[in-house]
């Protein structure tokens with residue numbers, strides 16, 4: 165269970181940079197990972213244990229990025245619970261919007277509602293405070309790696 169699927173929702177590329185900054189740290193910690201810039205549920209086996217790391221920005225008025233919407237639609241059509249999915253969420257957004265990081269909150273709620281289990285806390289990065297989000301995420305990732313190690317050891 166040491167292969168992590170990094171699922172990216174991004175419009176302007178910021179969340180992609182965040183995902184790309186995370187990947188080498190996961191590899192250093194001994195985890196294989198795959199980046200998905202156009203996440204497709206059909207390429208992820210729901211029959212096996214899965215670890216997903218969602219890196220997602222918010223657009224529109226609290227909307228998912230366009231490239232992520234088909235994945236959310238696919239999830240909404242799944243009838244079985246996602247009991248074998250463990251996930252983390254990194255959101256990026258701007259606190260000048262009333263709908264600050266709505267997309268990361270919504271995907272977190274959706275996955276939880278479907279029976280998936282979040283590892284650690286969601287990490288939302290405010291670009292108004294942290295204009296280089298790929299630097300700020302480096303503060304969170306060691307904690308998430310500890311959470312990953314805990315489930316691997318169990």
Ligand SMILES: Cc1cc2nc3c(=O)[nH]c(=O)nc-3n(C[C@H](O)[C@H](O)[C@H](O)COP(=O)(O)O)c2cc1C
Pocket residue numbers: 173174175176177178179180220221222223224225226227229256257258259261263264265266291
């Ligand atoms: C048109 C537009 C709408 C946005 N709407 C929101 C929003 O509703 N909530 C939020 O937290 N951030 C919002 N943002 C800020 C983006 O989430 C932020 O700029 C982020 O870094 C973009 O990430 P990306 O490059 O991965 O698309 C918006 C940005 C733009 C340009």
